[in-house]
Each structure stands twice: as structure tokens, then as C-alpha cells.
Amino acid sequence: MNGEEAIKKAYESILKHDFASAVVWFERAIALDPNCAAYHYKLSITYARSNKLEKATLHAKEAVRLDPNDEHYAMHYRHLQAKELLFRAERLFDESDEQLWLAVELLKQAVELDPLSVEAYLLLSIAYSQLEDYSLAIRAVKELLKLNPDHPVASRLLEEYGRKWKQYMQTASPKEQAERNGVKDESEH
Known part of the structure; x- marks a missing residue:
């Protein structure tokens, strides 16, 4: 199996609303081709949709590192960073x-x-x-x-x-x- 076949399996899982299985398939694609920015990006999106922000940010950052010229990857990474800041800020609302x-x-x-x-x-x-x-x-x-x-x-x-x-x-x-x-x-x- 190659990375593209694993990605197809991930999308099949998403269509079945089986996001846990999709994550496994995206991770397998990354294991087969760890330098593919698109795989990291796709996994990041799936993690973000599953409210696993830390893992989503990690893979978004890796996608940007691997392909710094792709504006979609950069925008997605900035969006996730902003979300993390929102969560941190929200926790401070009941304080001094x-x-x-x-x-x-x-x-x-x-x-x-x-x-x-x-x-x-x-x-x-x-x-x-x-x-x-x-x-x-x-x-x-x-x-x-x-x-x-x-x-x-x-x-x-x-x-x-x-x-x-x-x-x-x-x-x-x-x-x-x-x-x-x-x-x-x-x-x-």
C-alpha cells in the first residue's frame, strides 16, 4: 500500500463518519510518506474537526514546514494558532x-x-x-x-x-x- 491508497481509505472513512478510522488512515499515509505536506494538512483538518487542537496544530505546522509556499497550509496553521489563543483567553475571563x-x-x-x-x-x-x-x-x-x-x-x-x-x-x-x-x-x- 502507498500513501495515496491510505488517503483514499481515509476519505472512505470520513464519508462513513468514522473519523477515528480516518485518523488511522491519514497517520498510515504519513508513515508511508512523512515528507508529504498534503498528508499532514489533511490529518490536521481531521484532528481539528475532532476537537483535537493540539494534534491539529502540530500537523499544520509540519505541513507549513514541508511546504512553506502553500498559502492554504499557512492560513490553516494561523487559524489553529488563533483558536488556541481564543481558548487561552477564554479561561482568563473570570479572573481579575x-x-x-x-x-x-x-x-x-x-x-x-x-x-x-x-x-x-x-x-x-x-x-x-x-x-x-x-x-x-x-x-x-x-x-x-x-x-x-x-x-x-x-x-x-x-x-x-x-x-x-x-x-x-x-x-x-x-x-x-x-x-x-x-x-x-x-x-x-
């Missing part, structure tokens, strides 16, 4: 504000890696809202709505953040308002 700022940084990295990640923009908007930075929460949710204009949660959040922003601006001191708007107080010079 300091940890929430770390979550924001992770989510910003995720968006940079995968600018089409609706989930990253959603979590970023929620994190900013929890930190009471409504202008940035609004900006993040607007980016999400550019990607998915019909997102029901995002539309609701945009309205909510807008109300909270207005309330904040009505109660904030001029100095706080200037800081939130990114304007430095002239008296500090």
Missing part, C-alpha cells in the same frame, strides 16, 4: 482585571493571525466591555458585524455597548472622558 487585560492581548493576537475570526472579535468586545472600555468594545463588535452583518448577539451587544458608553460619558469627569477618547489632559504637560 489584570488577567482580563492579558485575555485582550491574546485576543488581539488571535485577530491578527485570523482576521476572519468572528469568535475572536466577539470575545474581544466582551472583554473590553467587562473592563468598561466601551469605545473599544464597540469597535470590536463593529468589526465582527463587518464579517457577519446578521450576527444576532453582536447586534444586541452593539446596542448595549452604545447605551453603556453614553451613560459613562454622562457621569465621567472631563478628564476621564478625555482619557477614554484618547486625548491627553493639557494640564499634565
Whole structure:
């Protein structure tokens, strides 16, 4: 048996919704031809669909190493890296504000890696809202709505953040308002 025959068996398994068997066949194809980037890529996709993110990322990285010029492999790898950052950030949401700022940084990295990640923009908007930075929460949710204009949660959040922003601006001191708007107080010079 060669690698291509093993790949055919993997696809037959996928068509039968037997993903565990598909993984075995993809792994066999890799064992037969470990330098085939396409085999690693295909296995990575199957692992990702089975929520085995660590193994998916490992094989995506290997596909990129073997064929660094293939944009599909690179994009898939970046997507998986962004997903890992999302999961790490999500775990920080119930922590202190300091940890929430770390979550924001992770989510910003995720968006940079995968600018089409609706989930990253959603979590970023929620994190900013929890930190009471409504202008940035609004900006993040607007980016999400550019990607998915019909997102029901995002539309609701945009309205909510807008109300909270207005309330904040009505109660904030001029100095706080200037800081939130990114304007430095002239008296500090």
C-alpha cells in the first residue's frame, strides 16, 4: 500500500463518519510518506474537526514546514494558532482585571493571525466591555458585524455597548472622558 491508497481509505472513512478510522488512515499515509505536506494538512483538518487542537496544530505546522509556499497550509496553521489563543483567553475571563487585560492581548493576537475570526472579535468586545472600555468594545463588535452583518448577539451587544458608553460619558469627569477618547489632559504637560 502507498500513501495515496491510505488517503483514499481515509476519505472512505470520513464519508462513513468514522473519523477515528480516518485518523488511522491519514497517520498510515504519513508513515508511508512523512515528507508529504498534503498528508499532514489533511490529518490536521481531521484532528481539528475532532476537537483535537493540539494534534491539529502540530500537523499544520509540519505541513507549513514541508511546504512553506502553500498559502492554504499557512492560513490553516494561523487559524489553529488563533483558536488556541481564543481558548487561552477564554479561561482568563473570570479572573481579575489584570488577567482580563492579558485575555485582550491574546485576543488581539488571535485577530491578527485570523482576521476572519468572528469568535475572536466577539470575545474581544466582551472583554473590553467587562473592563468598561466601551469605545473599544464597540469597535470590536463593529468589526465582527463587518464579517457577519446578521450576527444576532453582536447586534444586541452593539446596542448595549452604545447605551453603556453614553451613560459613562454622562457621569465621567472631563478628564476621564478625555482619557477614554484618547486625548491627553493639557494640564499634565
